[in-house]
Amino acid sequence: MHSVLLSRLRTVVVLACFVAVTTVKVMAVDEPVIHLTAKKFEYSLRTITLKKGVPVVIELTALDRLHGFNLPDFGVRTDVVPGKVARIRFTPDKTGEFVYFCDLFCGEGHELMSGVLTVKD
Numbered sequence: 001m002h003s004v005l006l007s008r009l010r011t012v013v014v015l016a017c018f019v020a021v022t023t024v025k026v027m028a029v030d031e032p033v034i035h036l037t038a039k040k041f042e043y044s045l046r047t048i049t050l051k052k053g054v055p056v057v058i059e060l061t062a063l064d065r066l067h068g069f070n071l072p073d074f075g076v077r078t079d080v081v082p083g084k085v086a087r088i089r090f091t092p093d094k095t096g097e098f099v100y101f102c103d104l105f106c107g108e109g110h111e112l113m114s115g116v117l118t119v120k121d
C-alpha cells in the first residue's frame with residue numbers, strides 16, 4: 001500500500017517537472033527579447049520597432065549608475081539598477097510612435113535620455 005502511494009507520488013513529481021520545463025521553453029521561444037543598455041545620457045537603442053499584439057520582453061541593464069525606463073503610453077516603467085537585469089514584459093496593443101525616457105534624474109543630460117518606440121500592424 002505504502003509503495004503504491006510512493007510510486008504515484010513519484011509519477012506526479014515527474015509530470016510536474018516535465019510541465020514546468022516545457023512551459024519555460026515555450027515562453028523563451030515565443031517572445032522576442034530586446035536588450036537595452038542605459039548610461040549617461042542615452043539608451044543603446046534610440047528607436048525600437050514592435051508589432052502590435054505580439055508580446056515582447058525588454059531587458060535593461062545600466063552601465064554606470066541608476067537610471068529609469070518609462071513608457072507611459074503602455075503603463076510600463078522600471079528602475080534600471082547597475083549589476084542587475086530589469087525585465088519588462090508587455091504586449092503593445094496600439095499602433096503609433098511613443099516616447100520612452102529616463103525618469104530618474106541621472107545628471108546634466110538627463111532630459112535628453114529618451115527614445116521612440118514605433119508599433120506597427
Ligand SMILES: [Cu+2]
Pocket residue numbers: 067068102103104105106107110111113
Ligand atoms: Cu536620467
